Structure formats: structure tokens, C-alpha cells
């Protein structure tokens with residue numbers, strides 16, 4: 001066991017990882033694949049790493065049943081870099097991109113999108129405090145949109161799309177950073193999915209992108225080659241040094257996910273864990289959740305105490321009990337428990353019991 005017994009981490013990302021994956025990762029630091037040296041020292045051009053990267057790409061395809069007309073690539077710079085790289089790669093300078101604003105991260109994507117061309121706000125829930133996801137029938141879609149960008153799970157606001165939207169012929173581009181591989185996905189409804197891997201898969205700075213092949217080849221000439229989706233596809237991610245250790249961690253996490261039964265098995269498990277907390281929140285008026293029930297995230301449970309004076313005390317007492325990183329996002333405030341795939345039932349039970357006890361003492 002690497003982590004301290006009795007310490008439970010609810011961080012929003014980088015986030016908790018399964019102890020057995022940490023052990024496997026640790027073993028690779030001493031020696032990897034019988035090479036006589038560490039994975040950290042292994043060349044990315046060697047057969048061992050090439051095989052690993054190709055296998056990891058296939059694992060992503062298999063985990064989400066990605067059809068053959070999509071390409072999986074690894075990118076660097078974290079999910080925020082994609083806010084610029086998506087328009088650079090997919091939006092001609094005179095075209096218009098649509099954005100659905102449902103919280104902090106979609107707002108960030110929109111703000112960055114403005115720098116690269118015309119951005120059209122298709123729908124926004126800012127007016128109601130980002131408490132729900134507008135139905136597709138309410139989106140101001142039109143066929144002039146080159147694509148439409150969404151953030152299906154808003155990490156900071158705890159809002160999650162209840163289903164994959166269908167935008168017909170308009171390619172849907174999704175920042176799935178905080179829900180990637182937590183549920184099955186109708187891939188064919190998307191033109192591109194991208195996800196920073198620091199939530200459900202471990203490494204920071206690494207992005208997995210799944211792109212429909214017919215969307216490749218539109219990059220603007222000024223797009224840096226290392227961030228050009230088509231160039232990285234053609235060169236099988238070997239234009240520059242990939243994040244070798246990060247990709248290995250993703251590989252280990254995908255092995256682990258398969259051992260859990262894949263996304264079809266982990267999804268109901270994730271729902272059940274989040275329901276344990278939402279049930280306590282909804283029991284009476286002591287706690288509240290700002291999100292309308294059917295749009296509540298199963299990954300990031302955002303809540304608060306109605307009496308704001310209780311919030312700091314909640315965090316201090318929780319930490320003293322080993323329940324760590326429960327403060328809400330700096331822009332949203334309040335409290336937040338992140339329940340990514342690797343979150344343990346023991347952690348959720350410990351938090352639930354603490355919340356019930358806290359309410360009993362201060363309610």
C-alpha cells in the first residue's frame with residue numbers, strides 16, 4: 001500500500017489512483033520490460049515504447065468501442081491547450097464555431113475560441129447559475145456552424161449532460177476531461193472528443209483525442225506541427241518526444257478499467273457512489289446542491305452548507321478525519337467531492353458518515 005491508511009483523497013484532478021496501479025507504476029521506475037533500466041530512461045523510439053503506445057491507442061479504441069473511421073492520438077499541453085488547438089485544426093478563419101456554455105470550463109473554451117474566429121453562443125445556462133444542461137431543442141444551432149463545442153461534465157460546477165446530444169450533421173466537439181471513460185459514449189455523435197487524462201487516467205499534461213478521420217487535414221498553416229492533428233496521426237505520435245511515463249500510466253489504468261469490467265460496469269458503480277452523497281445532501285436543508293437533480297454530475301459532487309459559517313469548519317474537520325481536498329473550485333466556491341473511476345467505496349462511505357455526523361452536531 002503506497003497511500004496512508006485512512007486517508008481519502010477527493011481531489012478534482014490530479015486525482016486518486018487505484019493502489020495496485022500505483023504499485024505497478026512504481027515497479028516500472030526500477031526496471032521496465034527486462035531492459036535493465038527504468039521506463040523513465042527508455043527511448044521513445046525503441047520497439048518497447050512503440051509497442052506500448054500502439055497498444056494503448058488500441059485499448060482506448062476498445063474501451064469505448066471507437067469505430068474505424070476515428071483516429072486516437074496523444075497530445076501534450078493539457079486540456080486547456082485544446083481550447084486553441086481545436087479551432088486551429090478544425091475551424092477555417094472565416095467559419096463560425098458554436099459553443100454551449102454550461103459552466104466554468106465551457107466558458108474558458110469559448111473565451112479562447114474567440115481568439116481564432118467567429119464564435120457563436122448556441123446556448124448558455126449562466127443566467128440560472130449553471131444549474132442544468134439545456135435540451136438540444138433549445139440550442140440555437142444552424143447549418144452554418146462548422147462545429148459545436150460542449151463540455152459534457154463541468155468539473156467546477158458539478159453539472160453533467162444526461163445523454164450524448166445529437167446535433168445531426170454539425171460535428172460535435174466535446175471536452176470530456178472529467179468524465180472520460182467513466183461511461184459508455186455514442187462516439188458516432190461526435191466529430192471529436194478530447195480529454196486531459198489527470199482525472200480518470202492519472203497523468204497531467206497528456207490529452208487523448210478521438211477524431212473523426214474526415215475532419216483531419218483542415219489545420220491552418222500557422223498551426224504548430226507538434227499540435228497538428230493530421231501530422232501527429234501520420235507520424236503515429238512520434239513527431240516529438242511523447243509523454244512516455246504518462247502514456248504508460250494510461251495503459252495501466254486501461255488494464256485496470258478492463259479488470260473492473262470496462263465502462264459498462266464502472267458506470268453504474270459511479271452512479272451508485274454519487275447517489276450515496278446526493279441522498280445525504282437532499283435529506284434536509286442542512287446541505288444543498290446547486291444543480292437540478294437530473295443534471296448532477298456523477299464525477300464531481302458539488303454541494304455546500306446552507307449556513308456558510310459551517311463550510312470552513314466542515315473542511316477543517318474533514319481533513320482532520322483524513323478526508324482530503326473537499327473544497328470547491330475557486331470560481332464556484334462551496335464544497336466538492338470528486339468520485340472518479342478509482343474512488344473507493346470505503347472513501348465514499350467515510351465521507352457519507354462524516355457528513356451525517358457533521359449535520360447531527362451542527363444542524
Ligand SMILES: Cc1ncc(COP(=O)(O)O)c(C=O)c1O
Nearest residue numbers: 078079080081105155177178196
Ligand atoms: C472539463 C475540463 N476541461 C479542461 C480542464 C483544464 O485541463 P488542463 O489543466 O489539463 O489544461 C479541466 C481541468 O480541470 C477540466 O476539468
